[in-house]
Amino acid sequence: MTATFAQQSSHSADLLDWFHEMRRSEPVAWDQEFGAWHVFGYPEVTAVLADPGTFSSDLSGLLPPQKDLELFAKGSFVGMDPPRHLKLRRLVSKAFTPRIVAELEPRITQVTRELLDAVRGRSAFDLVADLAYPLPVIVIAELLGVPAADRDRFRGWADGLLGDNRPERLLPDQDHMNAVGATVRDMNDYLLDHIRARRAVPTADLTSTLIAAEVDGERLDDEEIVGFVGLLLIAGHITTTLLLGNTVLTLDADQDATAALRADPTGLPTALEEVLRVRTPFPRLVRLTTADTTVGGRDVPAGQVLNLWLASANRDERQFAEADRFDPTRTPNQHLSFGHGIHFCIGAPLARLEARLATRTLLEDCPEFAVGPDVGLHDARIMTGARSLPVAVTWR
Numbered sequence: 503m504t505a506t507f508a509q510q511s512s513h514s515a516d517l518l519d520w521f522h523e524m525r526r527s528e529p530v531a532w533d534q535e536f537g538a539w540h541v542f543g544y545p546e547v548t549a550v551l552a553d554p555g556t557f558s559s560d561l562s563g564l565l566p567p568q569k570d571l572e573l574f575a576k577g578s579f580v581g582m583d584p585p586r587h588l589k590l591r592r593l594v595s596k597a598f599t600p601r602i603v604a605e606l607e608p609r610i611t612q613v614t615r616e617l618l619d620a621v622r623g624r625s626a627f628d629l630v631a632d633l634a635y636p637l638p639v640i641v642i643a644e645l646l647g648v649p650a651a652d653r654d655r656f657r658g659w660a661d662g663l664l665g666d667n668r669p670e671r672l673l674p675d676q677d678h679m680n681a682v683g684a685t686v687r688d689m690n691d692y693l694l695d696h697i698r699a700r701r702a703v704p705t706a707d708l709t710s711t712l713i714a715a716e717v718d719g720e721r722l723d724d725e726e727i728v729g730f731v732g733l734l735l736i737a738g739h740i741t742t743t744l745l746l747g748n749t750v751l752t753l754d755a756d757q758d759a760t761a762a763l764r765a766d767p768t769g770l771p772t773a774l775e776e777v778l779r780v781r782t783p784f785p786r787l788v789r790l791t792t793a794d795t796t797v798g799g800r801d802v803p804a805g806q807v808l809n810l811w812l813a814s815a816n817r818d819e820r821q822f823a824e825a826d827r828f829d830p831t832r833t834p835n836q837h838l839s840f841g842h843g844i845h846f847c848i849g850a851p852l853a854r855l856e857a858r859l860a861t862r863t864l865l866e867d868c869p870e871f872a873v874g875p876d877v878g879l880h881d882a883r884i885m886t887g888a889r890s891l892p893v894a895v896t897w898r
């Protein structure tokens with residue numbers, strides 16, 4: 503088996519084979535062709551994520567210059583290191599307290615019902631187009647105060663930012679950067695208009711809260727808020743769409759688990775954690791070394807890129823017994839699908855709530871569902887999950 507990422511296929515099963523073999527033979531591997539390291543093991547991935555001083559999230563210095571992306575990066579704290587990261591993250595944390603997320607429950611249930619009502623009575627529908635995509639995008643759009651009706655545009659931005667038609671290359675070339683730049687420019691312009699409107703007339707939405715917030719006595723400027731709001735808008739929906747689709751794919755393949763959850767929906771939160779583990783929505787995070795260091799006993803010089811394979815760490819037998827088995831009752835389940843350490847996903851409580859409510863409603867409303875043959879899957883090197891997911895259903 504080779505450490506070369508460039509030769510890996512876009513199919514999830516092939517990638518899982520690669521991870522399995524690499525964890526056994528070389529859990530931390532240098533990939534000459536890709537020009538970066540791969541980290542496959544659970545303890546090694548967690549150790550890297552726990553040390554942001556040595557393993558930086560700021561990769562901007564590696565990318566070809568692109569001014570629209572640079573503007574976006576000013577407030578997108580996922581790509582920042584301490585101490586700036588913490589300052590900006592504190593602001594959003596205030597808006598995502600457990601209480602505020604819990605208060606969204608009735609609205610999330612209502613949106614789920616409305617979306618299912620729109621297809622009720624049909625013998626089949628597309629779970630992604632009709633439920634898994636619109637639900638989280640409506641919720642996050644309402645939180646931020648942008649019109650949910652513009653969601654096709656948001657999807658275009660997410661595809662432009664997250665989809666890479668050449669995943670086998672470490673860094674994008676100038677053409678790709680220009681294409682991403684055009685997408686980001688459209689997003690920046692749209693969000694700047696929104697932010698200016700809220701600055702003129704504040705409302706109760708999160709954008710208005712961010713405008714009013716102070717970090718160390720300083721207000722954020724409009725350009726910083728763009729990256730902030732953009733990050734929440736994109737991170738806030740596309741991953742949750744994957745989780746909802748992955749849940750239906752997993753339940754479809756395990757009728758016993760589905761029957762048990764229909765009989766006792768209190769098992770749903772535990773089962774959803776296991777869906778997150780076995781079908782890791784974002785399979786890979788990237789970090790850059792700031793100093794000579796060691797990872798899993800390998801010497802890694804300063805200035806090198808590490809691919810942290812969450813999807814592989816989540817199946818490490820050193821951490822999870824029978825790691826390849828979907829066990830809807832698995833506890834504890836310290837999977838890494840929401841990351842680990844200072845960048846741990848700020849939206850995890852919201853994603854969990856949306857997934858629990860949507861799945862419960864689907865199980866209640868549809869006594870039977872079966873995934874059809876024409877599932878459209880993402881390239882598993884970038885995202886794990888469905889783009890389109892036809893399901894045949896019966897209605898209660």
Ligand code: HEM
Pocket residue numbers: 559579580581591642733734737738739741742745783784787788838839840841842844845846847848849850852853
């Ligand atoms: C960070 C996954 C849902 C907002 C992260 C990270 C992961 C992740 C792996 C860590 C990134 C890193 O360390 O570089 C997921 C998954 C989700 C989900 C799998 C759904 C199943 C959400 C939602 C929101 C959100 C609903 C917003 C409402 C964020 C933000 C960060 C983040 C803002 C950056 C946090 C920081 O840098 O401190 N997410 N996410 N995510 N996520 Fe999520």
